[in-house]
Structure formats: C-alpha cells, structure tokens
Amino acid sequence: MLVDTKKRILAMGGGGAALAALLGFLVWAQSDQIDSLTEKAKGLEQDIAKARARIAQTPSLEREVILQRETDEVARTILPNDEDILNFVRTLRTFEKESGVRISQIKDKSASSSKKSKNKDDFEKVAYEVNFEADAFQLLSFLNFVESHERFMRVPSFTLKAAKRDAYAGDPGEARHEVDLEVESYVYRPRSGSKRVDIDGYDRKRDLLATEISARQREMTIPAYDYEGARNRRDPWVDPRMPANLEPGDLVLSIEDQIDLVEDLVARTKEAAQLLDRWRSANNLIADIESRSVLEKSLSALEEEARRIEADKQLRFIPAERRFRVEVMDEIARIRRSLAETEDQQVPIAVLRQAVETMHSHLAASEYDLALEAFAGVEGRLASAERDPQRAPYVEQLRKYQHMAETVLEFQKLELDVRGLVDLGPKGRVALINGKTYAPGELVTPDLLLLDIASDQLTFVYKEVEMTRPVSQ
Amino acid sequence: MIIINLLPEEYLRARRKPAQTLAVLGTVAAVNVALLLWLASLFFGSKSRIMGELGVLESDMASLTPQLAYHDDLEKENKQFQSREETLREITLGRVSWTEKVDQLVDVINHGGEGEKYLVWLNDLKVVQAVQSSSKSKTPQSGGTFRATGYSGSPNFGLVANFFEDLTESDFAGGFLPPAPPQGRREAKDEGLIPSEIFSFTLDLQLAPPEVRKK
Numbered sequence: 001m002l003v004d005t006k007k008r009i010l011a012m013g014g015g016g017a018a019l020a021a022l023l024g025f026l027v028w029a030q031s032d033q034i035d036s037l038t039e040k041a042k043g044l045e046q047d048i049a050k051a052r053a054r055i056a057q058t059p060s061l062e063r064e065v066i067l068q069r070e071t072d073e074v075a076r077t078i079l080p081n082d083e084d085i086l087n088f089v090r091t092l093r094t095f096e097k098e099s100g101v102r103i104s105q106i107k108d109k110s111a112s113s114s115k116k117s118k119n120k121d122d123f124e125k126v127a128y129e130v131n132f133e134a135d136a137f138q139l140l141s142f143l144n145f146v147e148s149h150e151r152f153m154r155v156p157s158f159t160l161k162a163a164k165r166d167a168y169a170g171d172p173g174e175a176r177h178e179v180d181l182e183v184e185s186y187v188y189r190p191r192s193g194s195k196r197v198d199i200d201g202y203d204r205k206r207d208l209l210a211t212e213i214s215a216r217q218r219e220m221t222i223p224a225y226d227y228e229g230a231r232n233r234r235d236p237w238v239d240p241r242m243p244a245n246l247e248p249g250d251l252v253l254s255i256e257d258q259i260d261l262v263e264d265l266v267a268r269t270k271e272a273a274q275l276l277d278r279w280r281s282a283n284n285l286i287a288d289i290e291s292r293s294v295l296e297k298s299l300s301a302l303e304e305e306a307r308r309i310e311a312d313k314q315l316r317f318i319p320a321e322r323r324f325r326v327e328v329m330d331e332i333a334r335i336r337r338s339l340a341e342t343e344d345q346q347v348p349i350a351v352l353r354q355a356v357e358t359m360h361s362h363l364a365a366s367e368y369d370l371a372l373e374a375f376a377g378v379e380g381r382l383a384s385a386e387r388d389p390q391r392a393p394y395v396e397q398l399r400k401y402q403h404m405a406e407t408v409l410e411f412q413k414l415e416l417d418v419r420g421l422v423d424l425g426p427k428g429r430v431a432l433i434n435g436k437t438y439a440p441g442e443l444v445t446p447d448l449l450l451l452d453i454a455s456d457q458l459t460f461v462y463k464e465v466e467m468t469r470p471v472s473q
Numbered sequence: 474m475i476i477i478n479l480l481p482e483e484y485l486r487a488r489r490k491p492a493q494t495l496a497v498l499g500t501v502a503a504v505n506v507a508l509l510l511w512l513a514s515l516f517f518g519s520k521s522r523i524m525g526e527l528g529v530l531e532s533d534m535a536s537l538t539p540q541l542a543y544h545d546d547l548e549k550e551n552k553q554f555q556s557r558e559e560t561l562r563e564i565t566l567g568r569v570s571w572t573e574k575v576d577q578l579v580d581v582i583n584h585g586g587e588g589e590k591y592l593v594w595l596n597d598l599k600v601v602q603a604v605q606s607s608s609k610s611k612t613p614q615s616g617g618t619f620r621a622t623g624y625s626g627s628p629n630f631g632l633v634a635n636f637f638e639d640l641t642e643s644d645f646a647g648g649f650l651p652p653a654p655p656q657g658r659r660e661a662k663d664e665g666l667i668p669s670e671i672f673s674f675t676l677d678l679q680l681a682p683p684e685v686r687k688k
Binding site: 009012013016017019020023024026027030031033034037038040041044045047048051052054055057058061062064065068069071072075079122123136139140143144147148152154155156157158159160161162186190195196197199220222225227233234236237238239240241242243244254255317319322 | 494497498501502504505508509511512515516519520523524526527530531533534537540541543544546547548550551554555556557558560561564565567568569570571572573575576578579580582583585586588592593594595596597598599600601602624626664665666667668669671
C-alpha cells in the first residue's frame, strides 16, 4: 500500500515534468517561429522601404528615359544608316567633283578595324582610306565636305606630301600635293533586345520636356566649321621662292622692288577707296561730279598699271603677288562694283575723256588688248551717254578706238605670207603676197586692200582701218 | 460525529505525504500551468499580431511589385541608352575639325607679311589622332600628333621663332599642347632661287586629350 503511493507520486512527478518539457518545447518552437516571422516582417519592411525609395525615383528615371529616347532619334539622324554606307563612295565622288581634288584610290579599311568595332556595341565602324591629289585649298574644301556632312564622319588621320617644285615651276597654281586621308564613320544598329517600356502619357510628358530635349539634341549635334575658301591666301605647301634666272626678255624685279611696287599700288588703291568714300558722301551735284571724276581718273590709272604688271608678269615673288591680288585687284574690283551700282546714272564727261586718253595711250603703245580692257571698264555706261550730245563725241571716239584695236588684233590673225617686193621702176612696186603679185590699190581679200608699198613696209586698209606691217616679220 | 483515527502511530506516519513531495508536485503543476499560459500568450498574442503585420506588409509589397517592375524595366532601358550615349560621346568627343585646324595654320603662315616677319612654307604634314584609351589613368595622354617639316626663307633662324610665336598665340594652338621649341638646320645655298639661303625646321605638336580639349 505504501509502495503504491510512492509509485503514484513518482508517476505524477514524472508526468508533470514530461508535460512541462513538452510545453517548454512548444513555447520554444513558437518563440522561434515568432522570431522568424518578426525577422521576415523586418526584412519585408526594409524591402518595402527600399522599393518605395526606388519608386520615388521613377519619375526622374522616366524623364531621363524620355530624354534619351528623343536624343536617340537625333543619333539615328546623325550617324549613317546602311543605305548611307552604300552611298559612301558616291558621296566621296561628289566631294571630289565639288572640291576639285583628283581621287586615285579608295580602300575599304573597315575589315582591318573589325576588332575594334565589336567593342562598340550598337555601333559598327566603317572606314575608308582615300588617296588623292590636290592643292591646299582643294584639300581644305574636301575635308570640309567630309567634316560638315549631315551624317557624322571624321578624319582620324591624314598625310600630305608637297608637290615637287619642278612640277609647278611655271605656275604655282598647278601644284598638286599627294594626300592620303582616312575617313571613318559609325553605323548605328541598336540591338534587338532593347525593348522599349510603355510609358503612360508619353506624349504629354515629352511635350513638358521639350526645352530640355532641344538642349540635349543641340549638345549632340556636331557644329560644322565655316570654311570660306582660299581667300587669296598662298598655298603653304608651295615653295614661294622666285627663280633668280628668268627667261631672256623677262622683266626682272628684285624681291625688294616687287614689294615696293605692290606697296605703292596698295597705297594708291587705299587712296582710290578714300576717293570712293568722298564721292559717296558728296552733298551736291558739283562735288559729286568732281569727286567721281577724280576717282575714275585715279582708278583708270591704277587699273592700267595693274594690267601692265599682270601682262608683264612682273610679280614672281608669291607673297608680293598674293598681296597684289588681295589688296589691289580685289579692292579695285570692290570699288568697281560700288561704281557699277550707279551704272544707270549718267557717266561724267571727265570719265569719258579719261577713258579716251587711256585707250589712246594703249593704242600708241601697241597694247591693243589693254586698250580693249580699258574700253570694257566704261562700255556698260556708254548706251545712255550716247544719247547725250555732250558725251556722244567721246563715245564715238571710244567706239572708234575699240574698232581699231579689234581690227588690228583680227589683222594679226590673218595668214599673210609676204615673200618680197618687186621694183618695177617708174611703174612702182608690186608685192608678192600668198604666192600672187599685188600692186597698190588691189584687194588681197574682199576686206583687205593693199594701199601702199614702201621699201620696207606695206600699208593695208582692213575694215576701214589703215595699218602698216614690215615686209619681213 | 467525531471520527478518530485509531491506526497505530507507525501506520499514520507511513500514510502521511512528505512536505518535499508535495512541494515538488506543486512546483511541477505551477510550471506546467505557467508554460501553458505562456504558450497560449505566444500563440494567440504575439504570433497572431506578427502574422497580421506580415499580412499587411505582404499586401503592401504586392501592391508595390508592379511599380517596382516598371522601375526595373525603365532602369534597364536607361542603362542601354547610357551605354549608347557613352559610346556616341566617345566617338564625337574624339573628333577634331581638321578643316578648321589646317585653315588656321594657312592663316598663320600667310600672316608672315612678305617675308619681313617670316616666310614659311611646308614640305609635308602628318596628322594622326590617337585611339581613345579606355584606361582611367590620371596622367593626361596625347590625343594625337600633328607633324610637319617646313622651311623658312631666310638665313635668320629667328624668323622661325616669330612663326612659332604667332602659331602659339593664334586660334590654331587651341586643343594642342605647347609645341617643342623651334629647332632647324641651314640648308645648302641655292643660287638659282631667291631667297637662296633657307632653314629647314620641324613643327611637332601634340594634340591634347579629348577631355582637356573640350574644357
């Protein structure tokens, strides 16, 4: 009986302890689960916070993507497409024609640079090597066509080898240098994986960003250089030295003399420009006529000298010649253009008188071409002057001189083979022309009359102009 | 009625529960009750509260997920664009307008007067633009080279220095690192040409790196 009681107590104690252990395990398990859930909740809270922070950036990201999409459209227009690449060679041919260079070879260099092009993701490099001959300004023009083309092209390298002096000894303008030039571009081919996200209200959002889009598009657009041509500058790859020994009969001027000559002409041209300003600011008719007359006289004399210098090729020193072109010839042309604006106004008598004197001076010096150039200077204004009785005699004289100069030049072109003279004693002389004998007063051609035969010269009348030529030329 | 226990003393002592046993049993019972209460509090209190919170958080997260996916898609597109833009920037940044540079060089050479200041002409020109380096080296690299050999039409080499001075002061110098000082060699006298005495020289310029050029 006593033993049973003890057993019962022990059983109760053991059972109670087992129950406590079970409950303890359950409490531990629940606590663990709660801890895990708490951790999960904390993690989720952090994730939500991060997500909210990222979502807060969505509007700015959206804005950036819209800006990039719009500028991407500009990239598409700047960089060449496949069709442009096919037309690349045709484009180079157009540049060749317009710049005046002479292309000798075009080599596709894209293959050799394929390794590099792979690194450029959506961009495929296309490169050509172009060999051509050109002077400095043709090269500049060609470069300008390449670099200012609507599709992006760049020149990563080029070499120029100057033409040998012997190749252009006669005319520096003939110098053609050897140029090797590399032209490259990138074709834009976006990868197929680049799917565009559908942005809600895209058009509206894009319109709100119009200013920024324009600014970024402007940043991407490559400004082209405004190349203004040779502007009478000398080619730096042309040897500007002048030969020390010229051909016999050439008018040799030292470099110093050439510089002085141009200096003098430049001073006179500046004076003519001042006369032009004075004429423009004349405030009455008399001052107008007087200043115009002085200007025309100064300009005609200047033009006459400039023509002589050009005709005689007196300027061999290239810097002097360039200065003569820029500061004298171009300036004279500018003054003439200003005067031409008043072509409809009556030409002053002083101008006509000056033109007559200039033509007379040229004719007397047998400078028939220069006489015609002087006539060309006033020819445009003669039509109205012809109707004015005071000016008509000058116009008539100018036209007479023009006719004489033209006739002499025409006569020089006639093929007259004068073999000799035959003295017939009291009956006079006959001339052997083109295999036939002609006496004075006989027609050699329907327009050409043999007027007189002297011992050493023949006098003809050709188109009503009397002229003499030596028997032997 | 009063009942008395008439059992002998030794029996009564044997039947009486010891105080220690009772204390142990009581403690076990108390612990069990406490554990039971704790368990109930954990299950019905803390756990259900956390489960509720978790439900709310999961619901919040679920509502954010589409926005997050949209953000991720935008970010992906943005990265692709940035990569393209960077490449395009590299391509365009590396471009030098050689028309402008050569035109400016022609200007400077033509500004030598009629030989009073300098009379210079060139024999060749070699321009090589360096390939853009991907390294992030802090030391500035050359963006390329611009080399020419030329002549000065004077026995006075000082005129070459005049030319270099004009060159470095002109717009042409923009984008180039300062040139090396002029050095040259007197050429053989040629009596057939005027001027007969000339000096040859080398113009050697380094193009500044693109980042420096654009500043």
